[in-house]
Amino acid sequence: MNEMLARALEALTPAIPYVAAVTPAAAACWIRLAFRRARQVQEALADRVLVETVPTVAFDPGEVEVGRWARQLGSVHHAAGGVPARGSAVRVRYTAVDGKMRCFLEGPAAAAAVLAMPGFAEVEIRGPSHPDRPDRQDRPDRQDRPVGQGAGHLHGSHRGGGGAVSPSVPLTKPQASSRTAGSGRSRRHVEQVELVLARSDEKPLASLGLSPDPLRQLATAMASVRTNEGERADAVLDLVPVSERSLDRKRRRLRAGSTGRAPSAYGRSPTGGPVWAALRRSAASAWSGGAGAGGSRGEGPSGKSDPREGAGKFGPDTGAVFAVQILLRTEAAHPRTAPARMHQLLAAMAITSAENHLEVHRPRTRWAVARFERRFTTGEFSPAKRQWMTVPELAGFLKPPTATCRSSGVMRSGGPAPPAPTDLPELIEIREFLTSGCIRSSATRAPPSPVRGGNRKDG
Known part of the structure; x- marks a missing residue:
């Protein structure tokens, strides 16, 4: 052994200067x-678009x-233009x-066309928009108003006998939201939870x-959230599609780990494994002269293993697979309301429990809390x-809530409006004329009719 090591070192010695260079x-x-990938991620996270999916009844x-x-949804990642998964989910x-649950889709701005493309015939896509995101200060559900505005305020004037409106005079006591003099807002109580699989991911959740x-x-659970009092409740799922190559590697590892493992009273025998199974097969083949090996566990009469054996839920006919991040x-404003709303969301997500289940992870340290907020805010x-x-x-x-979602707290629309024709000409507003007829081409236009005082005159 020492002689072999000496020879190896002697052979590698001339290459040391080249390796060092x-x-x-x-x-x-x-x-x-x-550095380039990190910059791509930062640029993608800084420019994201939002669309709303509104289902019909x-x-x-x-x-x-x-x-x-x-x-x-998986094509959004591919349409992001090569951005790493950290910024293209x-x-x-x-x-x-x-009091209504609303469903939003968010992704990189490069994939705005994919996000705005309808996927269901009875779902209306509203958007896209850039800054009006639910996690920003100017989100659409934000209903903060200046303190003192509303009922209980007297608007009057006394300036030279004129009718100008003077500043409002508060006649009510300051509310709890105005007790903080420095920021003008009360202290906010926040609950953060990330849901992760409790067992290995080849164990499936419930197929609901x-x-x-x-x-x-x-x-x-969302219907009980009082947004007019500053409450919020959000459940987000971030999805990145798993490539077929990565999925094939996962299947091979799972099949290799399950080969030769005989079932026992407590699952699988501790002595099972691919090396041990190969040794047993070799010994059986040598003992029987190569005729009575009989194949390994999971092999059929032809000696070929079943592709579904040991792969768990990642079989060949699985379909699309996603890497998932779930944040709640x-x-x-009240210290007991935020935990109560979080318990409602956790109870709603508990229906996924089966052979596997979702486990609660709460950020404990200041760094973990900041990391959660960054992921929740930026995507x-x-x-x-x-x-x-x-x-x-x-x-x-x-998907958005369906017709079988028997809840009054769901945002629905009367029906999706068809998009405007791509060749629709631009209408130029002329106050004195009323356009009549139909424009069929740029060469053939309906003659405008002059209108004054609401009566049409001969042109």
Whole structure:
């Protein structure tokens, strides 16, 4: 052994100067690539768009439609233009606004066309918009008004006998929201929770189906949020599609780990493993002269292993698989209201428990709290644990509430409006003329009719 090591060192000695020269160059390239990827992530997180999905009262999709919609959501990551997964995740957000649960989609600005593309015939897409995000200070559900504005204030004037409006005079006592003199706002109590899989991700969650709608519990919890009093409740799912190459590697590792492991009273035998199974097969083949090996566990009569064996939920017919980040956040002025709203959200998400279940992770340190807020605010994809989920596990939370979501606290529309024709000419407003007829081409235009005083005259 010592002689072999000496020979190896003797052979590698002439290459040491070359390795020493190449190592700094490789380190510099790696640092430059890491800096470039970090800058791409920062630029993508700083420029994101938001759309709202508003279902109709008759919205009732099937599992195939939801699967296609999941594929469309996964294409947001690919449309981001090579941005790493940390900055190109698509976000599905459920939030409460005026006692109604509303569903938003958020993603990089480069994928705005994909986000604005309808995925269901009975779902209206509103947007996209850039700054009006529910997690910003100017979010649409923010209803903060200047302190003292509203009923109980007298508006009058006394300036030279004129009718000008004077500043409002408060006639009521200051409310709790104005007791903080420095910032003009009371202290906010915030609850933060990240949900992660308790067991390894090949163990599936419950496949809830679409009827009844799994969002009914979440809509019921959102309906009790009093946004007019400053309360907030948000549940967000950040999704990044898993490539087929990564999924194949995962399947191979799972099959290799399960080969030769015989079932026991407590699951699998502790002595099982791929090396031990290979030794047993070799010994059996040698003892029987190569004719009675019989194949390993999971192999059929032809000696080929079943591709579903040991892969868990990641079988060949799994479909789309996503890396998932689940964040829950509640906010209220009262110290007991925020935990109560969080318990409601956790109860709504508990329906996913089956062979696997979602475990609660709360940030404890100041750094962990700041990291949670950064991910929640910017859309950064950096889950506490790598977890892959399939469409059957996520189907109930990837779409807006359906017709089977029997809850009054759901934002719905009367029906999606069809988009305007692409060749629609621009109408130039002329006060004295009223356009009559139909414009069929740029060469053929309807003659305008002059109108004065609301009466049409001969032109």
